[in-house]
Amino acid sequence: xxxxxxxxxxxxxxxxxxxxxxxxxxxxxxxxxxxxxxxxxxxxxxxxxxxxxxxxxxxxxxxxxxxxxxxxxxxxxxxxxxxxxxxxxxxxxxxxxxxxxxxxxxxxxxxxxxxxxxxxxxxxxxxxxxxxxxxxxxxxxxxxxxxxxxxxxxxxxxxxxxxxxxxxxxxxxxxxxxxxxxxxxxxxxxxxxxxxxxxxxxxxxxxxxxxxxxxxxxxxxxxxxxxxxxxxxxxxxxxxxxxxxxxxxxxxxxxxxxxxxxxxxxxxxxxxxxxxxxxxxxxxxxxxxxxxxxxxxxxxxxxxxxxxxxxxxxxxxxxxxxxxxxxxxxxxxxxxxxxxxxxxxxxxxxxxxxxxxxxxxxxxxxxxxxxxxx
Numbered sequence: 456x457x458x459x460x461x462x463x464x465x466x467x468x469x470x471x472x473x474x475x476x477x478x479x480x481x482x483x484x485x486x487x488x489x490x491x492x493x494x495x496x497x498x499x500x501x502x503x504x505x506x507x508x509x510x511x512x513x514x515x516x517x518x519x520x521x522x523x524x525x526x527x528x529x530x531x532x533x534x535x536x537x538x539x540x541x542x543x544x545x546x547x548x549x550x551x552x553x554x555x556x557x558x559x560x561x562x563x564x565x566x567x568x569x570x571x572x573x574x575x576x577x578x579x580x581x582x583x584x585x586x587x588x589x590x591x592x593x594x595x596x597x598x599x600x601x602x603x604x605x606x607x608x609x610x611x612x613x614x615x616x617x618x619x620x621x622x623x624x625x626x627x628x629x630x631x632x633x634x635x636x637x638x639x640x641x642x643x644x645x646x647x648x649x650x651x652x653x654x655x656x657x658x659x660x661x662x663x664x665x666x667x668x669x670x671x672x673x674x675x676x677x678x679x680x681x682x683x684x685x686x687x688x689x690x691x692x693x694x695x696x697x698x699x700x701x702x703x704x705x706x707x708x709x710x711x712x713x714x715x716x717x718x719x720x721x722x723x724x725x726x727x728x729x730x731x732x733x734x735x736x737x738x739x740x741x742x743x744x745x746x747x748x749x750x751x752x753x754x755x756x757x758x759x760x761x762x763x764x765x766x767x768x769x770x771x772x773x774x775x776x777x778x779x780x781x782x783x784x785x786x787x788x789x790x791x792x793x794x795x796x797x798x799x800x801x802x803x804x805x806x807x808x809x810x811x812x813x814x815x816x817x818x819x820x821x822x823x824x825x826x827x828x829x
Contacts, residue, residue: 513526618782
């Protein structure tokens with residue numbers, strides 16, 4: 456979701472003009488009152504945009520003289536690394552377009568590399584290559600760091616700004632790099648709460664494995680009671696393989712419905728699991744949402760194109776990519792700040808009960824991310 460706040464729009468407009476040369480280096484900007492009238496915004500809005508540009512070194516405000524453009528002579532590229540995984544369920548497929556779009560708007564070239572290639576080079580060879588590149592910073596679109604990965608040593612030695620994009624909650628502590636993360640526990644709970652709020656009390660979960668959405672199975676009874684859901688019997692069922700194969704999803708769903716034929720809703724590990732669940736229910740003559748509601752998780756862009764549009768917890772992958780570009784200059788070597796990206800619950804036909812699509816924002820929409828000081 457691209458920001459519609461006027462201060463952000465003015466900031467981006469001015470930044471594009473500076474980086475494109477439309478506002479050349481040394482240009483004196485009009486006085487704030489005149490400039491704000493020209494842009495049809497309030498002075499406070501313009502002042503906020505100029506302060507942000509000044510923090511990035513793109514304008515300089517001199518007392519008694521005015522505000523001047525200080526355009527950079529050259530802008531280094533952003534290096535984007537992700538795993539060589541082609542399956543469509545991997546988030547990098549949907550995050551990278553946001554990175555590309557935001558980088559282009561901000562005037563940054565982008566360079567892409569598979570993480571495996573960098574690791575195979577070894578630390579010294581990788582550093583040799585990287586030092587030959589004109590880099591502004593590095594975006595690592597990966598997660599679940601153990602602390603021994605070679606890229607950690609490589610990028611600390613390189614000394615450029617680094618941001619982990621969509622990692623696990625504590626990867627910033629493991630790596631020493633700042634991170635942009637989703638509060639997975641809160642997001643997963645939000646989807647379950649949506650089903651409870653819709654009036655379903657018998658809800659079962661299909662998930663990838665123990666602790667797969669940062670909740671352990673032993674925690675579910677207390678969570679279900681808190682939300683007013685039934686807690687009898689097995690609450691979660693695991694898929695048998697990591698790649699969400701049709702056979703694995705169908706087998707898990709059959710076990711679930713065999714144990715609990717009265718199930719009113721199935722909450723799925725991902726949208727891709729949910730899509731297979733709806734197809735399987737249709738083959739068995741079970742109607743969605745009339746007989747069983749289905750809830751997804753992640754926000755796959757194709758959800759609205761389904762015969763029964765899928766309700767989901769949308770993590771906003773495209774927005775995460777955009778935010779990463781915006782945050783990167785604030786992540787110099789030696790900092791390890793965790794930023795939270797927003798998510799939202801989107802209700803569509805697969806869980807509705809006589810209502811049209813609704814969007815429930817779960818974070819303050821006045822900001823595109825929240826900074827968590829640790």
